[in-house]
Amino acid sequence: MAPRADTVVAVAVTRQVTGWLAGSALLCCSLLIRAGVLPEDRADALYHSYEGGGVEITGPSLMVLKKFGQNVAVSGNYYVDSISSASIDVVTSGASAYSEDRTEFSGGVDYMHNNSIMSLSYTNSSEDDYDANTASFGISMDMFGNMTTVSMGYSRGWDTVMNNQDSSFSRDLDRQNYKLGLTQVITKDMLLELNYEGITDEGFLNNPYRSVRFLNPDGVSYGTEAERYPNTRTSNAVAIRSLYYLPYRAAVSGEYRFFDDTWGIDAHNVKIGYIHPLQGGWTLEGSYRYYTQKAADFYSDLFPYQNAQNFLARDKELSEFSSHTFGVKLSYDFIENGWRSIDKGTINVAWDHILFDYEDFRDLRVTTALPGEEPLYSFSADVLQLYVSVWF
Amino acid sequence: MCLRARCLLLTALLLAGCSSIEPWVKPYERAHLADPIMSFDRDPVSGAYMTHVYQAREAARGAEGGHGGGCGCN
Structure with a gap:
């Protein structure tokens, strides 16, 4: 059975949305969880572009954060993904390239009392076939002479998964996030950060369009059937990060994160970075990140026969793979010493080059090989960011 | 010693320890x-975007951090 021409149209969409929601929650929390001192008034206008694997995603992200009095800060963020996709999933399903937009709004309030900051935020993301709402609460506290910051947070999400090919299709997904954080001054030149996050999902977790493939009895061809995921997933992630100020004005950073979940996936990533302010208001940054993960228990590139097991997945994001990211960023302080009501302004350009290598996801564009003997898939992506930040 | 007594003892020791901690890096x-x-997380909008880029393509999620840093001084 050939894959339906329209089945993979929104393959990337569900993951994009949930990924972005988590990212937005992070944005709100990162803005709002900084104990003892409210973040500075600032506005950011960012243009982003991702291009790789036949996918192009561009759009703006606009954020404003403003304090009211000494104890309250309010922030808002508007974000758009404009997607044009002819990914390997789309191409190999026989579908034609598609385009769609996803729009997201988020807002947050931050209240400081003594050395504690409490935050509330809310996010809505909508697109044709996915609607998501997330509410977050966080609290953080400075202690031990402002040497230590402890934070915790809770988020609750309510998603609705729809299907563009079936107007009657509607499924719910509930998400809960639990966060703990510790930031510690180690020396006058070194900071350490520890984070834990537990996430539970319950509801419709697979993609309504995606299929898996299985070997036909003839042994030389394959058929497809709809993927089936469990209805629950619980994951844990712990991370340690550090910043060290060098003997001259520059800093190095390091990061390690471990992840596992109830689907049998475990993942590790490490990242190192270097930031160096130059003459004339310029700042140069470089970074390298390595990521590796094992496959989900119910993932297979090619199942041995139809209905081979209860749960079935052939989503390359659930397969075993690794990636390398090389990043560089250049910033320029175009307002260093204030201008009218603006205290400072920077213009920034960042470029990240990512190499993905899949260990068990085959390139089905190659139709001359027997099933399971196609070459392994790999691709590279370029991520570009241009943004202006002003503090006022 | 029962579990509750151990917890109480541990809590007391922790509190006693906290009260004696002096900042070893002065303001x-x-x-x-x-x-x-x-x-x-110097640029939170950029940081959140990169988190999004990775989360959309990786199974791992969470503990991305971004809790500020800096001096912790008001």
């Missing part, structure tokens, strides 16, 4: 920590 020694380059 006047935090110039480097206060430098913007010593922030875990």
Whole structure:
């Protein structure tokens, strides 16, 4: 059975949305969880572009954060993904390239009392076939002479998964996030950060369009059937990060994160970075990140026969793979010493080059090989960011 | 010793320890920590976007951090 021409149209969409929601929650929390001192008034206008694997995603992200009095800060963020996709999933399903937009709004309030900051935020993301709402609460506290910051947070999400090919299709997904954080001054030149996050999902977790493939009895061809995921997933992630100020004005950073979940996936990533302010208001940054993960228990590139097991997945994001990211960023302080009501302004350009290598996801564009003997898939992506930040 | 007694003892020891902790980096020694380059999340909009880029393509999620950094001084 050939894959339906329209089945993979929104393959990337569900993951994009949930990924972005988590990212937005992070944005709100990162803005709002900084104990003892409210973040500075600032506005950011960012243009982003991702291009790789036949996918192009561009759009703006606009954020404003403003304090009211000494104890309250309010922030808002508007974000758009404009997607044009002819990914390997789309191409190999026989579908034609598609385009769609996803729009997201988020807002947050931050209240400081003594050395504690409490935050509330809310996010809505909508697109044709996915609607998501997330509410977050966080609290953080400075202690031990402002040497230590402890934070915790809770988020609750309510998603609705729809299907563009079936107007009657509607499924719910509930998400809960639990966060703990510790930031510690180690020396006058070194900071350490520890984070834990537990996430539970319950509801419709697979993609309504995606299929898996299985070997036909003839042994030389394959058929497809709809993927089936469990209805629950619980994951844990712990991370340690550090910043060290060098003997001259520059800093190095390091990061390690471990992840596992109830689907049998475990993942590790490490990242190192270097930031160096130059003459004339310029700042140069470089970074390298390595990521590796094992496959989900119910993932297979090619199942041995139809209905081979209860749960079935052939989503390359659930397969075993690794990636390398090389990043560089250049910033320029175009307002260093204030201008009218603006205290400072920077213009920034960042470029990240990512190499993905899949260990068990085959390139089905190659139709001359027997099933399971196609070459392994790999691709590279370029991520570009241009943004202006002003503090006022 | 029962579990509750152990917990109480541990809590008492922790509280006693907390009360005696003195900042070993004095406020006047935090110039480097206060430098913007010593922030875990200097550009939150950019950081959130990169988190999104990775989360959309990786199974791992959570603990991305971004809790500020800096000197922790008001």
